[in-house]
Amino acid sequence: MVDAEMPAETIHKEYGVLRRILAQAIDDDRLSANPALKVKLPPITPAEMRFLTLDQLRALANAAGTDAAAIRRWASADSAWANWWGCATAT
Numbered sequence: 001m002v003d004a005e006m007p008a009e010t011i012h013k014e015y016g017v018l019r020r021i022l023a024q025a026i027d028d029d030r031l032s033a034n035p036a037l038k039v040k041l042p043p044i045t046p047a048e049m050r051f052l053t054l055d056q057l058r059a060l061a062n063a064a065g066t067d068a069a070a071i072r073r074w075a076s077a078d079s080a081w082a083n084w085w086g087c088a089t090a091t
Helices: 008-027 054-063 065-076 079-085
Strands: none
Touching: 054 065
């Protein structure tokens, strides 16, 4: 069931559909057991989270033109970014 080209997340989703179909077949008395329950699925590896650096955020804001204010507003939601933008509020 493991395909080197198919992500584990896709395999889990497709397996879930098949498992539910077979479960319905059991409910309809067409099967006596669900063979999908014995399948070992590949592990899902969490994706590495990546974040913008300050220089990348500056470049994004500069390239955004009229949307730069929205980017600064988003960045100011985090206190570290807010301090950098100079718009931190007193707590």
